[in-house]
Amino acid sequence: xxxxxxxxxxxxxxxxxxxxxxxxxxxxxxxxxxxxxxxxxxxxxxxxxxxxxxxxxxxxxxxxxxxxxxxxxxxxxxxxxxxxxxxxxxxxxxxxxxxxxxxxxxxxxxxxxxxxxxxxxxxxxxxxxxxxxxxxxxxxxxxxxxxxxxxxxxxxxxxxxxxxxxxx
Amino acid sequence: xxxxxxxxxxxxxxxxxxxxxxxxxxxxxxxxxxxxxxxxxxxxxxxxxxxxxxxxxxxxxxxxxxxxxxxxxxxxxxxxxxxxxxxxxxxxxxxxxxxxxxxxxxxxxxxxxxxxxxxxxxxxxxxxxxxxxxxxxxxxxxxxxxxxxxxxxxxxxxxxxxxxxxxxxxxxxxxxxxxxxxxxxxxxxxxxxxxxxxxxxxxxxxxxxxxxxxxxxxxxxxxxxxxxxxxxxxxxxxxxxxxxxxxxxxxxxxxxxxxxxxxxxxxxxxxxxxxxxxxxxxxxxxxxxxxxxxxxxxxxxxxxxxxxxxxxxxxxxxxxxxxxxxxxxxxxxxxxxxxxxxxxxxxxxxxxxxxxxxxxxxxxxxxxxxxxxxxxxxxxxxxxxxxxxxxxxxxxxxxxxxxxxxxxxxxxxxxxxxxxxxxxxxxxxxxxxx
Numbered sequence: 274x275x276x277x278x279x280x281x282x283x284x285x286x287x288x289x290x291x292x293x294x295x296x297x298x299x300x301x302x303x304x305x306x307x308x309x310x311x312x313x314x315x316x317x318x319x320x321x322x323x324x325x326x327x328x329x330x331x332x333x334x335x336x337x338x339x340x341x342x343x344x345x346x347x348x349x350x351x352x353x354x355x356x357x358x359x360x361x362x363x364x365x366x367x368x369x370x371x372x373x374x375x376x377x378x379x380x381x382x383x384x385x386x387x388x389x390x391x392x393x394x395x396x397x398x399x400x401x402x403x404x405x406x407x408x409x410x411x412x413x414x415x416x417x418x419x420x421x422x423x424x425x426x427x428x429x430x431x432x433x434x435x436x437x438x439x440x441x
Numbered sequence: 442x443x444x445x446x447x448x449x450x451x452x453x454x455x456x457x458x459x460x461x462x463x464x465x466x467x468x469x470x471x472x473x474x475x476x477x478x479x480x481x482x483x484x485x486x487x488x489x490x491x492x493x494x495x496x497x498x499x500x501x502x503x504x505x506x507x508x509x510x511x512x513x514x515x516x517x518x519x520x521x522x523x524x525x526x527x528x529x530x531x532x533x534x535x536x537x538x539x540x541x542x543x544x545x546x547x548x549x550x551x552x553x554x555x556x557x558x559x560x561x562x563x564x565x566x567x568x569x570x571x572x573x574x575x576x577x578x579x580x581x582x583x584x585x586x587x588x589x590x591x592x593x594x595x596x597x598x599x600x601x602x603x604x605x606x607x608x609x610x611x612x613x614x615x616x617x618x619x620x621x622x623x624x625x626x627x628x629x630x631x632x633x634x635x636x637x638x639x640x641x642x643x644x645x646x647x648x649x650x651x652x653x654x655x656x657x658x659x660x661x662x663x664x665x666x667x668x669x670x671x672x673x674x675x676x677x678x679x680x681x682x683x684x685x686x687x688x689x690x691x692x693x694x695x696x697x698x699x700x701x702x703x704x705x706x707x708x709x710x711x712x713x714x715x716x717x718x719x720x721x722x723x724x725x726x727x728x729x730x731x732x733x734x735x736x737x738x739x740x741x742x743x744x745x746x747x748x749x750x751x752x753x754x755x756x757x758x759x760x761x762x763x764x765x766x767x768x769x770x771x772x773x774x775x776x777x778x779x780x781x782x783x784x785x786x787x788x789x790x791x792x793x794x795x796x797x798x799x800x801x802x803x804x805x806x807x808x809x810x811x812x813x814x815x816x817x818x819x820x821x822x823x824x825x826x827x828x829x830x831x832x833x834x835x836x837x838x839x840x841x842x843x844x845x846x847x848x849x850x851x852x853x854x855x856x857x858x859x860x861x862x863x864x865x866x867x868x869x870x871x872x873x874x875x
Contacts, residue, residue, distance in 0.1 A: 320602075
């Protein structure tokens with residue numbers, strides 16, 4: 274363990290009313306009971322641009338979001354943005370808000386990004402308004418929550434260089 | 442994409458970024474002349490007017506808020522005013538002031554996002570706000586800070602930033618205590634200073650030498666710069682009660698768009714939004730804001746749509762000042778809402794969304810069930826003017842490279858900050874050259 278414990282912000286991204294897009298808010302809700310004291314849990318967000326202000330002052334941020342279907346619903350992806358850029362080949366088209374990847378780039382340009390940003394993304398199959406979450410996606414929420422809680426411990430108490438080397 | 446097929450040259454932009462919604466633009470250039478510019482809006486129809494039929498009047502503000510994530514207050518306000526108009530309720534005093542305050546929040550967040558993140562990169566030749574931030578980080582930070590304070594007003598008064606849930610016929614479900622507004626007043630003073638600097642920054646941008654003889658249409662109120670109330674007036678003499686809107690304006694289907702197009706029955710295209718509001722209500726701006734407009738090079742009216750970015754900045758400053766004025770004078774009302782008694786009636790509401798007038802008409806049964814609804818969003822009203830501007834802007838550029846034409850067209854469209862989802866009803870562009 275090295276020095277002070279680092280501040281970590283957890284954000285669930287997505288719209289709880291749009292089927293699998295709600296996985297981020299669902300995981301965030303489950304994390305309420307799992308997170309150690311002092312860990313900040315932000316309100317669920319649908320507009321990534323608001324994250325720039327929320328991130329300010331935190332050493333690390335973990336964001337949980339839905340991902341478009343690539344292989345199978347419920348598959349969990351973890352991206353450590355200190356190790357690699359977020360894939361940018363699937364950007365939203367013509368929207369007022371920035372994409373998540375663009376939001377990270379902008380926050381870094383403005384020196385308002387946490388030193389570590391980690392993304393948990395769960396592949397979804399349905400994003401229809403008012404539709405229920407796909408069972409294969411919903412069943413992953415406790416697992417993602419447990420992984421995030423463990424990651425918070427690592428981020429808070431180990432140097433980032435050490436944490437990166439030991440990340441799952 | 443650009444193709445050359447004999448005398449026909451085609452340029453296609455598959456998606457226009459930095460607007461809200463999805464659509465396309467077809468430009469037709471025959472023998473070096475721009476013969477048509479058609480905004481093809483292919484976003485699926487959203488059918489809100491049909492969805493509202495059979496629903497209760499109390500559900501209306503929460504349903505219409507879903508029309509737009511950027512300007513939900515405009516839809517909520519036009520709806521509650523129409524409901525109250527139908528049922529003979531007049532909301533006044535501090536509840537009326539709180540409605541102006543929440544509208545201030547929406548103008549601040551919507552205009553700040555558009556001015557800094559969406560439109561400014563066009564003038565400074567950056568592909569997007571992220572690239573612009575490398576050289577103008579302080580301005581991007583200011584824009585984000587302004588958006589945040591606007592969102593805070595929405596959250597405080599509306600319960601949440603997007604699709605607020607605290608607006609109801611007769612007033613609000615809950616009104617804030619004075620102590621809740623005091624901290625936001627301090628943030629608004631800082632926001633006002635940032636907005637003034639933003640106006641000074643955008644006023645120095647290089648603007649195309651272009652003007653159009655628009656018929657401006659906006660609300661006008663005898664005592665205030667318009668948000669919620671006023672008569673529908675135009676720069677060519679229209680001055681009608683909002684209930685008589687349909688006597689002067691009509692909507693038509695056009696083949697290339699899922700959005701209806703609005704027309705002046707007697708004269709065709711017109712323009713609503715910041716340029717129109719400013720031209721028709723300049724005298725209602727505080728002297729401090731008028732002075733800033735003059736410092737920024739604006740007269741009492743502005744017919745260069747590219748300079749609308751300055752007018753939006755002016756309106757941010759105004760909204761900050763108005764919000765501060767309202768908060769300073771605020772005393773929590775005894776009741777959060779006025780009682781509303783239903784009756785069979787027709788009601789009209791028209792308020793100033795950030796992009797222009799948003800007009801609603803509802804017919805109610807005696808128990809308050811909606812029999813019919815009609816909603817005219819601002820972007821649908823501006824489509825004819827957007828297309829006319831595109832023809833005029835591209836005409837002197839027909840021999841220029843496709844990339845230059847494309848960039849200027851995108852910038853021209855962004856002059857209107859179009860909200861395609863609202864109009865449902867943005868942007869692939871095809872240039873046909875013959």
